[in-house]
């Protein structure tokens with residue numbers, strides 16, 4: 001078990017936060033980085049001591065020494081780059097969302113199947129400490145039977161660059177869909193969604209999506225559980241929130257209303273208690289444990305080795321790296337696996353389509369036969 005994977009990271013905004021984690025993972029070699037402009041590529045490469053650098057993604061995936069590619073480029077490139085990397089014989093980790101269309105989702109599954117390589121969507125929420133806490137409640141039987149799941153991702157993205165403006169809210173829904181489907185270890189069967197409100201005319205012009213909010217219900221395939229998710233991206237007054245609630249027959253977990261409070265456990269009847277969520281660093285190799293609490297490098301003034309954030313995405317980054325690397329090393333499905341990755345993304349894609357058709361119920365494709 002001393003094998004090491006040569007990792008290449010594509011996209012060095014959010015992507016650069018993962019460099020120091022791979023550098024310390026016992027089964028990874030932080031081999032190469034890739035982004036379009038040479039100056040930023042060199043700034044990041046020099047700061048972290050990564051020698052192999054590419055400005056061209058196509059050149060990178062031709063490098064036979066690359067075992068796995070971790071994609072952090074803009075949304076519209078996720079699927080095309082993932083498919084090309086799989087077809088070039090590389091394992092793929094890809095930030096959310098996995099794709100933007102049903103056709104892309106099918107191609108990802110096909111490429112992964114045909115190449116025999118791993119594909120994992122790097123969904124931060126299902127490796128956050130809050131999710132790991134609810135997973136522990138589930139696995140120790142404290143939740144009882146899971147009866148209902150609910151998530152929300154409320155974020156005002158006004159002023160964010162280019163491709164975000166006017167984005168249909170459900171096209172970036174994995175942060176609220178994934179914990180709901182993850183906790184029941186499932187995939188969605190069908191979805192129905194309503195759009196609500198109206199954004200600016202300039203925003204609507206970008207993607208033809210008029211809605212401020214989108215709110216969807218979905219049914220879990222082969223289970224008697226349903227879920228509900230709500231998203232907004234523009235023109236509403238609401239503090240940032242990525243939340244999920246899980247209702248069990250014995251215990252329910254509910255997210256706090258504001259980020260400054262703690263989640264609540266409902267223990268039956270009128271009994272409720274606030275919970276302090278523990279850290280789950282002990283699940284990780286020792287060398288990357290610090291990254292659950294201080295894992296984010298400040299990229300704001302070029303690159304410094306200063307830790308800036310107490311809890312980047314719920315401490316999920318080192319867990320994601322560990323899960324991806326070990327799924328390859330141990331040749332086992334990752335969490336989320338290939339099918340969950342595309343299904344959880346497609347819930348949002350089809351939810352938006354449903355909203356555009358006045359709430360029509362749409363079935364998700366089942367790619368297990370591919």
Ligand SMILES: NC(=O)c1ccc[n+]([C@@H]2O[C@H](COP(=O)([O-])OP(=O)(O)OC[C@H]3O[C@@H](n4cnc5c(N)ncnc54)[C@H](O)[C@@H]3O)[C@@H](O)[C@H]2O)c1
Nearest residue numbers: 011012013014015034035036057072073074075095096124
């Ligand atoms: N919680 C999360 O899971 C989370 C958080 C932040 C961002 N993200 C995702 O990460 C992605 C990147 O976000 P960001 O804020 O860093 O975006 P960004 O636009 O700041 O950076 C994108 C990076 O991709 C590079 N790039 C663009 N085209 C490329 C190409 N053809 N080949 C190689 N590199 C290319 C750019 O040079 C840049 O380094 C987004 O798609 C977003 O969805 C996820």
